[in-house]
Amino acid sequence: MTWHPSACVLCASNCGIEIQLDGRRLARIRGDKEHPGSQGYTCEKALRLDHYQNGARLTHPLRRTPGGGFERVGWDVAIAEVARRLLEVRDAHGGETIFYYGGGGQGNHLGGSYAGATMRALGARYRSNALAQEKTGLFWVSDRMFGNVAFGDMEHCEVALFVGKNPWQSHGFPRARPTLREIARDPGRCLIVIDPRRTETAEIADIHLRPRPGTDAWLLAALNAVLVQEDLLDHAFLAAHAEGLDEVRAALGEVPVAAYCEVAAVPEAEVRRAARRIAAAESVAVHEDLGVQMTLHSTLNSYLDNLLWLLTGNFGRLGTNNPPILFAPLIQTSYDRPQRERRSPVSGERIISGLVPSNVVAEEILTDHPARYRAMLVESSNPAHSLADSPRMRQALEALDLLVVIDVAMTETARMADYVLPAPSQFEKWEATYFTFETPANHFHLRRPVLDPPPGSDLLPEPEIHARLCEAMGVLPDLTGLRAALAEGRAAFAEAFLKAVAADPAMAAVAPVVLYRTLGPTLPGGSAAAASLWAQAHQVAARHPDAVRRAGIAGEGPELGERLFDAVLAAPHGLAFAVDAPGDALRRIGTPDRRIHLALPDLLGSLRDLARGPDAADPDFPLVLSAGERRTSTANTLYRDPAWRRRDTEGALRVSPEDAAAFGLTPGRRARITTRRGSVEATVEVSATLSPGHISLPNGLGLGYPDDRGEELVTGAPPNELTSSAHRDPYAGTPLHKHIPARVEAVS
Numbered sequence: 001m002t003w004h005p006s007a008c009v010l011c012a013s014n015c016g017i018e019i020q021l022d023g024r025r026l027a028r029i030r031g032d033k034e035h036p037g038s039q040g041y042t043c044e045k046a047l048r049l050d051h052y053q054n055g056a057r058l059t060h061p062l063r064r065t066p067g068g069g070f071e072r073v074g075w076d077v078a079i080a081e082v083a084r085r086l087l088e089v090r091d092a093h094g095g096e097t098i099f100y101y102g103g104g105g106q107g108n109h110l111g112g113s114y115a116g117a118t119m120r121a122l123g124a125r126y127r128s129n130a131l132a133q134e135k136t137g138l139f140w141v142s143d144r145m146f147g148n149v150a151f152g153d154m155e156h157c158e159v160a161l162f163v164g165k166n167p168w169q170s171h172g173f174p175r176a177r178p179t180l181r182e183i184a185r186d187p188g189r190c191l192i193v194i195d196p197r198r199t200e201t202a203e204i205a206d207i208h209l210r211p212r213p214g215t216d217a218w219l220l221a222a223l224n225a226v227l228v229q230e231d232l233l234d235h236a237f238l239a240a241h242a243e244g245l246d247e248v249r250a251a252l253g254e255v256p257v258a259a260y261c262e263v264a265a266v267p268e269a270e271v272r273r274a275a276r277r278i279a280a281a282e283s284v285a286v287h288e289d290l291g292v293q294m295t296l297h298s299t300l301n302s303y304l305d306n307l308l309w310l311l312t313g314n315f316g317r318l319g320t321n322n323p324p325i326l327f328a329p330l331i332q333t334s335y336d337r338p339q340r341e342r343r344s345p346v347s348g349e350r351i352i353s354g355l356v357p358s359n360v361v362a363e364e365i366l367t368d369h370p371a372r373y374r375a376m377l378v379e380s381s382n383p384a385h386s387l388a389d390s391p392r393m394r395q396a397l398e399a400l401d402l403l404v405v406i407d408v409a410m411t412e413t414a415r416m417a418d419y420v421l422p423a424p425s426q427f428e429k430w431e432a433t434y435f436t437f438e439t440p441a442n443h444f445h446l447r448r449p450v451l452d453p454p455p456g457s458d459l460l461p462e463p464e465i466h467a468r469l470c471e472a473m474g475v476l477p478d479l480t481g482l483r484a485a486l487a488e489g490r491a492a493f494a495e496a497f498l499k500a501v502a503a504d505p506a507m508a509a510v511a512p513v514v515l516y517r518t519l520g521p522t523l524p525g526g527s528a529a530a531a532s533l534w535a536q537a538h539q540v541a542a543r544h545p546d547a548v549r550r551a552g553i554a555g556e557g558p559e560l561g562e563r564l565f566d567a568v569l570a571a572p573h574g575l576a577f578a579v580d581a582p583g584d585a586l587r588r589i590g591t592p593d594r595r596i597h598l599a600l601p602d603l604l605g606s607l608r609d610l611a612r613g614p615d616a617a618d619p620d621f622p623l624v625l626s627a628g629e630r631r632t633s634t635a636n637t638l639y640r641d642p643a644w645r646r647r648d649t650e651g652a653l654r655v656s657p658e659d660a661a662a663f664g665l666t667p668g669r670r671a672r673i674t675t676r677r678g679s680v681e682a683t684v685e686v687s688a689t690l691s692p693g694h695i696s697l698p699n700g701l702g703l704g705y706p707d708d709r710g711e712e713l714v715t716g717a718p719p720n721e722l723t724s725s726a727h728r729d730p731y732a733g734t735p736l737h738k739h740i741p742a743r744v745e746a747v748s
């Protein structure tokens with residue numbers, strides 16, 4: 001029996017796996033010891049990937065009928081009609097009214113690298129994806145502070161600080177659980193968790209700071225204030241690399257530590273102990289996530305988190321926080337290209353890292369503003385379910401002139417589409433992600449197909465869909481010159497390609513598809529989809545030649561890029577493509593003066609505004625609902641088949657014992673959760689991990705799936721029936737899903 005190397009597609013860790021097939025079933029799955037990042041580790045969720053592979057799938061292109069149903073069409077018809085209708089929207093209203101959403105999920109970014117061609121060819125200018133509902137606030141402050149983004153090196157740190165993150169369940173760095181256990185067990189290391197819930201991670205932490213939900217800004221301000229007021233700063237580091245210390249010191253000097261600890265309901269002694277431990281450590285790595293990014297003061301929280309590790313000099317070294325080498329520009333920062341401020345066309349919201357805030361998509365459609373979005377291409381994403389305020393999102397999708405969805409399953413969004421374009425699963429095609437966030441060794445994994453698409457199905461991988469759309473729109477230039485150059489070899493091709501894209505903007509616009517149609521067919525084993533990686537490999541090699549050579553890839557100039565690309569193609573288990581040397585990460589500070597800018601005046605203003613204290617709760621909605629917790633039984637919406645869940649099958653509402661008593665809730669019985677936006681029902685789980693006043697629903701429930709008789713069954717509560725798109729961060733527009741005012745009652 002053959003073990004096929006691949007990767008898990010359920011979270012950004014993308015652990016290497018090996019799969020044994022039984023016919024078309026993913027019969028056995030184990031961690032791949034040869035994978036350079038995960039080294040054999042997986043969590044329990046990977047073992048059930050057959051529910052993704054063999055769940056109810058799309059099998060044919062679909063076109064909406066006048067009666068509102070769908071009919072099968074061939075690819076020729078689907079491509080021709082989608083191309084024609086996109087061009088009609090462009091001609092009538094301008095290409096910038098065509099909006100792109102998605103482009104890749106937890107496991108698949110290769111397809112999205114071709115979508116840019118389709119969109120640029122149409123003159124589209126606006127796009128978004130899930131990063132614009134979680135990470136853009138962090139990206140924005142990080143870019144302004146050090147012209148890049150940074151990720152905590154949790155594996156090598158002395159002190160690990162998790163802020164609003166439960167990595168025991170959500171992972172997010174290699175070998176999360178063994179790494180957490182190693183830190184917790186080692187008396188010389190320290191695990192600090194900031195989370196209102198006593199999570200699995202908090203349970204093993206050395207220090208668990210447990211703020212009232214939504215008071216992180218006060219707690220983080222207090223932590224930073226202790227550093228300043230007790231003079232625990234790394235003065236040598238700051239003098240060498242940073243500006244703006246005086247302004248930051250002044251603002252933090254004013255913070256009344258005791259009073260802010262009281263707002264957060266965290267003992268002041270614990271806060272001081274945590275701050276002192278952070279300051280004393282040789283290395284501190286910080287990982288913040290949705291718990292602070294999706295609660296009140298989202299962007300301010302990210303700023304204060306950055307200050308914690310910058311003020312203590314925990315930057316650019318092993319075990320600290322480092323700007324990674326990205327294989328592809330998944331995140332746009334000034335390190336790559338100076339970021340100029342852009343705004344979305346209707347609501348005028350800030351575009352960060354090239355992304356319109358997800359929360360304004362509906363209002364940029366549901367308006368008579370002339371610049372409103374008229375058509376939408378959704379790829380590998382389910383905005384009708386995952387964006388705030390699902391009822392309004394549905395209304396917005398309904399209002400479009402054209403909605404095209406590329407997916408593997410009949411999602412809530414696909415159901416509303418004019419055309420549904422089905423792709424092979426991630427185990428039936430070449431795939432990769434661009435989550436190359438680790439330092440000092442940075443990994444990339446180009447995965448090979450493990451099996452063919454289902455017999456009788458009619459699917460096209462995303463690169464082929466985009467190539468055909470470009471061809472049908474007539475935007476693909478003549479490629480004979482490039483093909484002739486390629487016949488002479490890759491070096492000649494590289495020269496001809498660079499010349500062509502420099503000389504011809506139309507060629508540059510569709511460059512990924514050009515590569516796919518020229519270089520693609522010459523790549524080994526049917527790996528045409530890897531063609532876009534060729535350009536990226538050259539860019540990585542040109543910018544980071546020493547790091548690439550340290551990864552064992554030899555060569556100079558363009559030859560190094562070719563060797564890197566060949567190494568990627570030849571590494572079915574993944575490879576380290578770049579290895580940092582001490583000091584490298586500091587050279588990736590991308591601000592114009594290559595200095596760290598600690599003082600952001602607008603954020604310091606928000607810090608000062610905390611003196612006003614928190615807003616009072618609305619007596620009609622006395623509870624705080626966290627709408628979207630990660631559990632062992634959730635995997636975004638990648639597993640639609642509810643049968644994958646052995647535990648927590650319906651995605652329970654978690655409530656504290658005190659609230660259960662106060663509201664008459666019984667474990668295993670139903671409760672109704674009501675917010676200003678709507679109501680859902682869920683099964684009650686009483687959990688002492690929650691504080692009174694804090695209730696929690698899981699992420700990724702409420703998906704429709706055909707039952708045994710083919711009838712649609714919805715399992716669990718869809719969280720975004722309860723959320724509002726106006727409830728968002730003032731800077732980045734990110735949703736505040738962890739802090740939804742709510743009430744709850746028993747359902748008889």
Ligand SMILES: Nc1nc2c(c(=O)[nH]1)N[C@H]1C(S)=C(S)[C@@H](COP(=O)(O)OP(=O)(O)OC[C@H]3O[C@@H](n4cnc5c(=O)[nH]c(N)nc54)[C@H](O)[C@@H]3O)O[C@H]1N2
Pocket residue numbers: 010011012134163164165166167169170171172194195196197199211212213214215216289290291292295626628629630631632633634635636699700738739
């Ligand atoms: N099992 C599983 N893993 C996943 C996913 C999944 O669906 N399932 N999804 C992946 C994705 S897309 C992402 S973005 C990550 C997200 O990963 P995480 O951010 O770790 O996941 P969450 O459980 O949403 O939120 C983390 C914590 O925030 C806490 N929290 C709630 N309110 C507050 C607050 O006011 N302050 C603070 N400090 N904390 C608060 C919650 O108690 C929770 O423990 O997970 C990834 N991994």
Ligand SMILES: Nc1nc2c(c(=O)[nH]1)N[C@H]1C(S)=C(S)[C@@H](COP(=O)(O)OP(=O)(O)OC[C@H]3O[C@@H](n4cnc5c(=O)[nH]c(N)nc54)[C@H](O)[C@@H]3O)O[C@H]1N2
Pocket residue numbers: 105106108111129130131133134290379380381382383385386387388406407408409411423424425426462627628629636637638699719720723737
């Ligand atoms: N209330 C609330 N809302 C949330 C969150 C929350 O915590 N609370 N979390 C938010 C976060 S952090 C995230 S990341 C988003 C996630 O939400 P989305 O960005 O919508 O993405 P996923 O749920 O990961 O779904 C990915 C889609 O890709 C499809 N797919 C799988 N494989 C392929 C493939 O090979 N090709 C194509 N074309 N499609 C494929 C799947 O069928 C699925 O429809 O949800 C967000 N929404």
Ligand code: SF4
Pocket residue numbers: 008009010011012013014015041042043044045046171172
């Ligand atoms: S869900 Fe995440 S941590 Fe678990 S096996 Fe998959 S990629 Fe690894």
Ligand SMILES: [Mo]
Pocket residue numbers: 130134
């Ligand atoms: Mo996410």
